Amino acid sequence: MSSTATDVVRLLTVKGETLAVAESLTGGLVAAEITSVPGASKVFRxxxxxxxxxLKAGLLGVDATLLAAHGAVNPQVAAQMAAGVRKALGADWGLxxxxxxGPDSQDGQPVGTVFVAVDGPFGPGSGSASGGKVAPLRLNGDRAEIRMESVRSVLALLLEELAGEQTGNERAQDTERNGGFGCLQP
Structure with a gap:
């Protein structure tokens, strides 16, 4: 189990939020990493x-026209997979x-081309109009290394969002305690 997975489970538990995962190239490794953390059952849907x-279209609601035009290795596909699993499994967050x-290219994309995505309850000013964020990756290594780095990357992307939200909430609470504008009142 990774410290990132542990931190993700801890933050989701503190926030009382849940997680669902849609995987293609990682074949269940993200779910395995999350569920290796004690207490994951409180947050993992x-x-x-x-x-x-x-199956990306049928189970996750990815636009079939998008898949036909661009294939499965596409940033919009990743975003729609994250949103689709979030909706299908009733979770606060979707990955x-x-x-x-590898070993061969797919959909005209070279080995090591990966897109990871997170979809969640992003607030105003999050920089995400759609509710989702996608990170493009260009990874080196063999099949196993690419898959494991994809797991690390998608968990890090979620952790970044959870930690950022936590920091934002703490700032809002400080502002509220300190008189509404970040200054102490007499």
């Missing part, structure tokens, strides 16, 4: 391993991985 492209672990 479940996962969908949609390895076959048609997704899609990409090419």
């Amino acid at each position: 479940g996962s969908v391993t949609a390895y076959a492209t048609e 997704a991985t899609t990409g090419v672990a």
Whole structure:
């Protein structure tokens, strides 16, 4: 179990929020990493391993036209997978991985091309109009290394969002305690 997975479970538990995962190239490794953390059952709703492209549309609601035009290795596909699993499994947060672990290229994309995504309850000013964020990755290594780095990257992306939200909430509470504008009142 990674410290990132432990931190994700801890922050979700503190916030009383839940997580669902949609995986393609990682084939269940993200779910395995999360569920290796004691107490994960409080926050982890479940996962969908949609390895076959048609399952991304059928189970996760990814736009079939998008899949037909661009293939499964696409940033919009990753974003729609994260949003779809969040909705399908009734979670506060959704994660997704899609990409090419090798040994061969796929959808015109070289080995090591990966997109990881997070979808969640982003607030105003989060920089995300759609409710989701996607990180493009260009990874080196063999199949196993690419898959494991994809797991680390998607968990780090979620942790960044959870920690950022936590920091934002703490600032809001400080401002409220200190008179509304961050200054102490007599």
